[in-house]
Amino acid sequence: MNSPLALLGGESVITRGEPHFSWPPLDAQSEAAVVRQLHHSISIYDRSGVVERLENELCEYHGIAHAVLTSSGTAALHAMYTACGLGPGDEVIVPAYTFFATVTPLLHLGATPVLADCDESGNLDPKDVVRRITDRTKALIVTHMWGVPADIRALKAIADKHGLMLLEDASHAHGASIDGQRAGTFGQAAAFSMNGPKPLSAGEGGFVLTDDDEIYYRVLLCSQYNKRCRGELPRDHPLYDYALTGMGLKFRIHPLAASIALDQLGRLDDHLTGRATIATHLCERLSELPGIVVPKLPVGVRASWYGLPLRYVSTELGGLAVERFHEALRAEGCREVDRPGSTCPLNLLPLFQRPEPLFAGYGGKMSYLPGDFPMAETIHRNTLKLPVWHRSEDLPLVDEYINAFQKVIENYPDLLG
Ligand SMILES: *Cc1c(COP(=O)(O)O)cnc(C)c1O
Numbered sequence: 001m002n003s004p005l006a007l008l009g010g011e012s013v014i015t016r017g018e019p020h021f022s023w024p025p026l027d028a029q030s031e032a033a034v035v036r037q038l039h040h041s042i043s044i045y046d047r048s049g050v051v052e053r054l055e056n057e058l059c060e061y062h063g064i065a066h067a068v069l070t071s072s073g074t075a076a077l078h079a080m081y082t083a084c085g086l087g088p089g090d091e092v093i094v095p096a097y098t099f100f101a102t103v104t105p106l107l108h109l110g111a112t113p114v115l116a117d118c119d120e121s122g123n124l125d126p127k128d129v130v131r132r133i134t135d136r137t138k139a140l141i142v143t144h145m146w147g148v149p150a151d152i153r154a155l156k157a158i159a160d161k162h163g164l165m166l167l168e169d170a171s172h173a174h175g176a177s178i179d180g181q182r183a184g185t186f187g188q189a190a191a192f193s194m195n196g197p198k199p200l201s202a203g204e205g206g207f208v209l210t211d212d213d214e215i216y217y218r219v220l221l222c223s224q225y226n227k228r229c230r231g232e233l234p235r236d237h238p239l240y241d242y243a244l245t246g247m248g249l250k251f252r253i254h255p256l257a258a259s260i261a262l263d264q265l266g267r268l269d270d271h272l273t274g275r276a277t278i279a280t281h282l283c284e285r286l287s288e289l290p291g292i293v294v295p296k297l298p299v300g301v302r303a304s305w306y307g308l309p310l311r312y313v314s315t316e317l318g319g320l321a322v323e324r325f326h327e328a329l330r331a332e333g334c335r336e337v338d339r340p341g342s343t344c345p346l347n348l349l350p351l352f353q354r355p356e357p358l359f360a361g362y363g364g365k366m367s368y369l370p371g372d373f374p375m376a377e378t379i380h381r382n383t384l385k386l387p388v389w390h391r392s393e394d395l396p397l398v399d400e401y402i403n404a405f406q407k408v409i410e411n412y413p414d415l416l417g
Contacts, residue, residue: 005411006331013404014333020397021336021387024201030263037259045227050258057265062182064209066216069258070223073171073193075251076206078105080191083218084165086111090138095124097376098143099343102169107359112366115346117373122309123150129158139165144173144183147199147304148295152178152186172306174200175272179300184209194261199304200268202261205253223251274390275305278398282308282386285402289409290316305388312382317412322382324415325408332404338385345376
């Protein structure tokens with residue numbers, strides 16, 4: 001620890017090779033599952049085989065009546081919003097700080113996203129949500145950022161009081177819970193991504209959860225035409241006539257992807273327990289250091305730790321710029337310390353500032369600007385994200401990361417001026 005900072009020519013704390021983190025954890029059991037599926041079927045048109053098994057297990061895991069697998073989280077969100085009837089004339093309150101795909105499907109449906117700021121936790125601020133409700137507001141969308149559940153009780157109370165639908169984008173939060181109730185079960189419906197790094201991964205994939213039969217039928221009509229709709233919609237349902245075509249879109253998951261997710265789901269709780277141990281260790285050690293604020297979980301809250309979002313406080317380190325601090329950590333060998341880029345306040349993206357060239361109908365309806373969401377922008381600018389490892393074998397590497405933070409923080413004056 002007496003070496004000068006690596007950024008200034010000293011030795012790096014971490015010298016081992018990469019990768020330092022990989023996800024999902026795949027082993028011989030995962031390989032066998034995929035190979036078995038490969039020889040069994042690679043196209044599934046109805047609710048059978050691995051699709052049926054995975055949907056059943058997702059329902060059981062969440063205590064929910066219906067699950068519909070999709071090709072991606074984006075597709076799941078699109079199908080959920082369509083099924084909930086969101087469209088032209090509807091205002092939908094969404095987090096300003098989320099991954100953009102939480103919101104972009106609404107643009108294809110002609111609904112008007114109304115961005116709301118986050119609080120210190122990075123999750124939707126209930127107080128800011130209330131300020132944005134009008135008589136056109138139809139729904140409220142919540143993301144559980146980095147797998148730390150949002151203040152869902154407060155948000156649900158607001159939704160109930162104002163007669164709004166509450167919908168979750170739980171793409172970071174598989175298995176996270178509040179007093180034992182899982183993320184994705186608090187509103188009328190929830191959408192999840194199972195993209196590569198997500199806590200539950202299919203490589204590519206997603207799903208919608210709902211207890212509402214009508215939402216379920218409409219999710220199917222939007223995402224899975226023909227056999228699946230003919231098999232699932234009751235014959236006497238008013239929309240059964242449309243079962244063959246649905247709405248003409250197909251968002252089916254690939255069976256090989258479903259087989260990966262089914263294998264991973266059986267181990268999700270073990271993975272999350274392992275992550276919780278390492279997240280606690282990281283938070284205990286890093287919170288002792290000036291310049292770093294760690295996330296705080298209220299009693300009864302379990303996070304899925306899609307990432308560990310650390311907040312950098314430059315005033316505690318003589319005003320050292322976050323860019324320089326990040327550079328110094330990277331030089332010490334912390335390859336996995338990330339300043340999230342594509343997940344950013346949406347008002348910073350051209351699509352939400354000037355949508356018209358791509359979405360002609362949005363002229364004048366949406367024109368956000370930098371500065372519109374001060375909390376989201378401050379949090380985004382100062383967030384350094386770590387992966388959360390899940391195996392005890394990873395602890396030596398985790399401690400090297402902690403040592404690197406400590407070294408940079410102890411020597412920060414060398415980086416000033
Ligand atoms: C990953 C993600 C999505 C999109 O999911 P894909 O499977 O990549 O389409 C949507 N919302 C959030 C919050 C995400 O993290």
